[in-house]
Amino acid sequence: MTKKAKYGSVKVVDRSGKLYLDFRFNGHRFRPALDLVNNLQNHRHALALASRIELDIFANEFDRTLIKYLGDKKTEGTIGEARDKQLIGMYAYWQGLKELQGNDYEGVYRFIKRAAPNWNNLQAAVSAQNWSTTTHNRYCKILNTFIQWANTQIDKDVKELKLVKGTKQKDPKRKPFTLDEMQAICSQFKAFYVYAQGSHSQCENYYYLVLFLFATGCRMGEIVGLKAKHFNLANGTVEISESLSPKSAYDSARIQKSTKTGSVRVLPLPDFLLEIFSRILAGKKPDEYVFLGPQGEPVNQKNFTRRIWPVVLNGLGIEYRVPYAGRHTVASMAIEQGIPLTGIAYLMGHSDTTMVMKQYGHMINRPNLPDIDLTA
Structure with missing residues (x-):
């Protein structure tokens, strides 16, 4: 038809x-x-x-x-x-x-x-x-x-088109941040001002968003999709069950949907985050978004990644990595601190340990060289 x-x-x-x-x-x-x-x-x-x-x-x-x-x-x-x-x-x-x-x-x-x-x-x-x-x-x-x-569509007398080349270079954008880099980035965002509605104003929500990113390793869509109802301040936990994400990678319209893997996880909030959210959630209705931009709308992760995040990193002289690198940072630190693979998979929202092994297998159980004394 x-x-x-x-x-x-x-x-x-x-x-x-x-x-x-x-x-x-x-x-x-x-x-x-x-x-x-x-x-x-x-x-x-x-x-x-x-x-x-x-x-x-x-x-x-x-x-x-x-x-x-x-x-x-x-x-x-x-x-x-x-x-x-x-x-x-x-x-x-x-x-x-x-x-x-x-x-x-x-x-x-x-x-x-x-x-x-x-x-x-x-x-x-x-x-x-x-x-x-x-x-x-x-x-x-x-x-x-x-x-x-x-x-196959061109005339025989027309020069054949050349294929484009891929790349095998290691992607530097997801290299984990150091603790010093994370602290510097958070400090810079704490004092960050944006231009909105005809004047410059401080946007603390960017600071809170970055703190939450570095503390939990959640995906950006999961973070900006958080609503007041997802926080249980009495138990000191946050439920990660939804995501506010573009309809497609190249669509500006966003929809509230389940997480990437469809998983639901409950994460404990560190004391410093619990103190912050006890304050900013006061008076919010259950369906109100937590992380708002300077004009009162949920933070646009694409705009944040392209226009806000690079300005801060460049100003600090820190090697550029996308915000998603914060997620890799949390996973890397969890491995270094000896958290089991099943626990890391849960924290990251993976259904099993396959993705953890694929991304971080080189960091797990790294053996030492044999003890060979060549000075005798």
Whole structure:
């Protein structure tokens, strides 16, 4: 059964005197440049091209590569040249053709849309991204599958596209923090000011959030999703059962849902946290969020990670690691203090010890070298 096309108008947009088209199709936004200056004749041509695309969308004959429409604005040139200019259109076509869904495929689409690379500088654009090693290699695998397909679609006289390279470098972003680094970060956040609602003001909730992160090792979504009802001050515990997380890795909308593994764990609060939360939870209703941003909304972990956290670390001269490294810090310290693997798995919210062994196996039961006296 043929999928019903999504209806929508195609707009002609002027940007710095140049004409562009702007429209959406099946959840993807297209903004191809027409390489035309904005004059009466070219504007009429662009409107005609927009009408043609609208008709094709209505008739389920839309060409996602946009090559069919690029030919209207430029008669000379090869299909390879048109393909070079519309990498994002070709990727969207491939994704729809193969019915590929998921956060990683959308992530690659967002990368192409944001970085706007062409085929010649795609490797450089990939290398310039601040991805983790795991994300880098996953994205490169998707890009290379796409490139291999694209090579089957081009003319024989067009130079074959090159695959992008992954990385085997160790990811420094999750290197545990030292105790001195954690203390310095907490002190800096205690005095941190943010600009909101027309003035600078102190945002203590960032300080409380970082304290909770370094003390418990919870995931960021679990922390910002905490509500007053999750705290049992009488018993000195906090229940980690929900998470406030984006719908996808590239979606700004957030939803309250279960934890990543669906687990529910109850953690004891250290005395200093119990004192803090006894004060800040006073007067809060059970369903009110605990960690609020400067404008009174739950802290946005993406904004915090990208705009707030790096400022503090750079100001202190501390090697950059993502906030998630705080989670690895707690797990590493737990191992060094001899807490059993089953206990660490529970604290981290894992269903068993498999993930603990995979991430921290090199730290567990490290043997000493045999006692060999070579001085005799």
